[in-house]
Amino acid sequence: MSSLRVVSSSLALALSCATALSAHAADSPRPLYDWSTTERFDASRVPAYAGRHxxxxxxxxxxxxxxxxxxxxxxxxxxxxxxxxxxxxxxxxxxxxxxxxxxxxxxxxxxxxxxxxxxxxxxxxxxxxxxxxxxxxxxxxxxxxxxxxxxxxxxxxxxxxxxxxxxxxxxxxxxxxxxxxxxxxxxxxxxxxxxxxxxxxxxxxxxxxxxxxxxxxxxxxxxxxxxxxxxxxxxxxxxxxxxxxGVKGIVYFELESKGGAWGGPAKAEVHGSLKSLVDSPTLRLVQAIASMTTPDGNTITIPGYYAPVKAPAAEQQRLINTLAAEADDSTMQRSLGVSHWIDGLSGREAIVRNLYDPTLNINGLWSGYTGEGTKTILPHIATAKIDSRLPPGLEPDDAYRMIRAHLDANGFKDVVVRPMSGYPAASxxxxxxxxxxxxxxxxxxxxxxxxxxxxxxxxxxxxxxxxxxxxxxxxxxxxxxxxxxxxxxxxxxxxxxxxxxxxxxxxxxxxxxxxxxxxxx
Incomplete structure (x- = not known):
């Protein structure tokens, strides 16, 4: 059996409250998870293997x-x-x-x-x-x-x-x-x-x-x-x-905007002065990506994206309670060279956010001229590599379906979603x-x-x-x-x-x- 111990009364009081995964307003698509146990898993109480060879x-x-x-x-x-x-x-x-x-x-x-x-x-x-x-x-x-x-x-x-x-x-x-x-x-x-x-x-x-x-x-x-x-x-x-x-799952894909019937140069770059008359695939791609998150980039706005995630079960809560009691956010932040976590999260809230939130992350973004000096062009194509980490419950096929539906609903049917890999979580x-x-x-x-x-x-x-x-x-x-x-x-x-x-x-x-x-x- 798992080895458990009860936390102090002060921490028990804090744990009795619902864990808010976001500091955003109540209309955030992130779910709120009720915390049902104050117990911690104590790995040290699993009997040490006594065999000698x-x-x-x-x-x-x-x-x-x-x-x-x-x-x-x-x-x-x-x-x-x-x-x-x-x-x-x-x-x-x-x-x-x-x-x-x-x-x-x-x-x-x-x-x-x-x-x-x-x-x-x-x-x-x-x-x-x-x-x-x-x-x-x-x-x-x-x-x-x-x-x-x-x-x-x-x-x-x-x-x-x-x-x-x-x-x-x-x-x-x-x-x-x-x-x-x-x-x-x-x-x-x-x-x-x-x-x-x-x-x-x-x-x-x-x-x-x-x-x-x-x-x-x-x-x-x-x-x-x-x-x-x-x-x-x-x-x-x-x-x-x-x-x-276990691990989170992932979908890794490219988004591509290319000039065509919707607008923009279809065959090659054109002079930058023509932006007054010609649509920009690069700006279109940027806007398509921006539509998938809040302006700060930290909350996914794709409808239904958070809904399938499985809430922490009692066993997982016990593990997280132990991790939270020993969390050292400042040391980890220093090791990564960052000043703070999103929304000022710390302790258990940071752990739950990291484990239970899907992510949407740009790995690379390129278009047009990126060399030294200047070259005033309007590129005909723009591409981004994006990954989304999937907690248990959010399946790769469903993630791709929701991403495609969101782009279509927001007027970006021409933006290509090119899946490169994907597999579900494991635990x-x-x-x-x-x-x-x-x-x-x-x-x-x-x-x-x-x-x-x-x-x-x-x-x-x-x-x-x-x-x-x-x-x-x-x-x-x-x-x-x-x-x-x-x-x-x-x-x-x-x-x-x-x-x-x-x-x-x-x-x-x-x-x-x-x-x-x-x-x-």
Missing amino acids: DAVYARIDADMDAHIANLQRWVRQRSISAQDDGIDAMANLVADDLRALGFAEVRLVKTPGHPGVLGYYDAGAEKTLVVYMMYDVQPVEDNWQIDDPFAGSLVKHERGTVLMARGATNQKGPQRAFLNALDAMIKTNGTLPVNLYVVAEGEEELGSPNFGKVIEPWVERLRKADGAFFPMNIQRPDGSASLNL TSVEAPLVQAMLGVMNKYGAKTRVSPWLAGSAPFHQFTRTLGLPFVFGGLGYGTGAHAPDEFMLLHPAEGVKAAGLADIEKSYVDILHALSEAP
Whole structure:
């Protein structure tokens, strides 16, 4: 059962009031959520995993040099999905490593994009786990402190010895660490405590457009598993951790305004002086986008857009109550370089807004001349890339339908909506045995864990929770930073005073997670 404790009477009084998600007037389309519980979820009261697997731990310690070399081998293989750089070689490396570990079934899966990898290890066990992996990485920037981001460099850092490379923490490092743990278990015990499926894709950094194709050949087999897991570093340097039980969904699309029968130049730009007589596609696009939000850009005005969002259930309220009691908005704002949240929100209201509000965000906007100096033209085309994050309840097809209907109703039928990707939200109950097993292992290693109903970001985890119908958890010990940025690293050997796990304990915790799941009811 979940572990709960009652908050102080003063906070209980505050929580008894309805949570207002907006400081706007009462006619805001945002719903008001009634808060029904003052209880908090206390992850520390989940019993710590008590199992000991000393022979496997000793093997991990003895093989640490080889295990570090495995991480280096993975990050040295380029696999930039956006540039199709090294993708096939990395897919084959993953497949070959699974075969070397003793996975009897391994296959490459062709898709319209990059290939996937499927693997199965039959341990003859009662429980079966699906392990998700992504083998692709982001492009690299020029301003790294090391000469080659694909060299697998071991660097002395203020946090300790780190593996600095593209993919070190996102996600090749923790994934190969998981395979290292499997290697130690198999070499020590001859098998694993659970049967394992590995499903790996090479397009996560592209929005996973073909991940459904990757799992399709084994979808009926995968549905019979007991849960799904994604190895990931979720600790901070102080040893605390953030465990998210799901993700928002997303739609990502382009809006385009082009001259034509409605007005504006249809074939090419024209002289800017003709604006007195000629419509501007650029201004039309700006007005179409502006029509979808309030003037401050912070409330979506598309009719019905907030209505499908599911209100926080009691379980989610308990998780949020704990997050709110420990919230530090000012520190997060400083880390992001922003002065305040929208509407001056803080604490629980900020958390609920972040988790339960759909978003509408412009990623890029371009038209006409953007070079040096001046060029007075009236462009014939304007384009914007937009994403909308979707909380549970708001489905991608419905979001696209409402966006199209809103533009049509406001006189923008000529504005093209070009969908590029989309998938729904995913979430798992904190009561799921897989989640409880994870929390028990985190408690064994003294990692204070903050649990959130889901992440405000997006990933294709609905393929596990909806397509396969499995509980899904992503996390693990370990610290890394710099994902999608210069100087990405994963901590291997912590410096004195750093409480995040090093590689040896990361791998030992993976051993414990598999055993804890095998013993779960």
